[in-house]
Amino acid sequence: MSVQEVLVRIAAINAGLVAPAPAAQPATDATTPFSQALQAATGPPSVTGSSLPLAGVAAAGPVATSGGAAVLAAVQGEVGQAEQPPGSNDSPRIAQYRQATAGSGVGPWCAYFTSWAAREAGMPLGEQGQGFGSVDALYAWAQRAGRAVPNGPGVVPRPGDLVVWDEHIGIVESVQTDGSIATIEGNSSDQVSRRVHSPGDALGYVRMG
Numbered sequence: 001m002s003v004q005e006v007l008v009r010i011a012a013i014n015a016g017l018v019a020p021a022p023a024a025q026p027a028t029d030a031t032t033p034f035s036q037a038l039q040a041a042t043g044p045p046s047v048t049g050s051s052l053p054l055a056g057v058a059a060a061g062p063v064a065t066s067g068g069a070a071v072l073a074a075v076q077g078e079v080g081q082a083e084q085p086p087g088s089n090d091s092p093r094i095a096q097y098r099q100a101t102a103g104s105g106v107g108p109w110c111a112y113f114t115s116w117a118a119r120e121a122g123m124p125l126g127e128q129g130q131g132f133g134s135v136d137a138l139y140a141w142a143q144r145a146g147r148a149v150p151n152g153p154g155v156v157p158r159p160g161d162l163v164v165w166d167e168h169i170g171i172v173e174s175v176q177t178d179g180s181i182a183t184i185e186g187n188s189s190d191q192v193s194r195r196v197h198s199p200g201d202a203l204g205y206v207r208m209g
Helices: 003-017 034-042 066-078 092-098 110-120 135-144
Strands: 148-150 162-165 168-175 181-188 191-197 204-206
Touching: 066 110, 066 168, 066 181, 092 110, 110 135, 110 168, 110 181, 135 148, 135 162, 135 168, 135 204
Parallel strands: none
Antiparallel strands: 148 204, 162 168, 162 204, 168 181, 181 191
């Protein structure tokens, strides 16, 4: 074998020992943050099982019981029903509210209104379903029946609950994001009115259903 042939074979052997060149990597410029470069190399993160909140999804508020929903359905169409004349505690519609309370007469009618709403929802108030003209008597019955929820720290009413103040009563329509209580009340400014109250104002609630 000639010297030239030997040199050719040595060159071929050396070429086989050289490692292949590494594959080209995505180019990044000097201003690309390392975290972005790493994400580009590893791909988008998986969202399966993520504990991150979803944009636009609000926390759910308290949900009405079936009885509470029925009470609200009865009263929401009554907003604006007013005394005729103002200050009289009477009107043809208010007279219908009184019919839900045994022995009722013309007078302050917030408890008549809630008694009517409960009867319309199929859950008349009282041991005999007699309704109440007195807020105190209504709440005392709720305590005996195990349906009273005294107000206090951490107590959040449900829509459709009756809400009791000192000598006044209404129906919880919703609990707002700041905790205030939106209500529908009879005999409020001489009519059925929507109001908003601080959660600390109520003495307690009566759970409906």
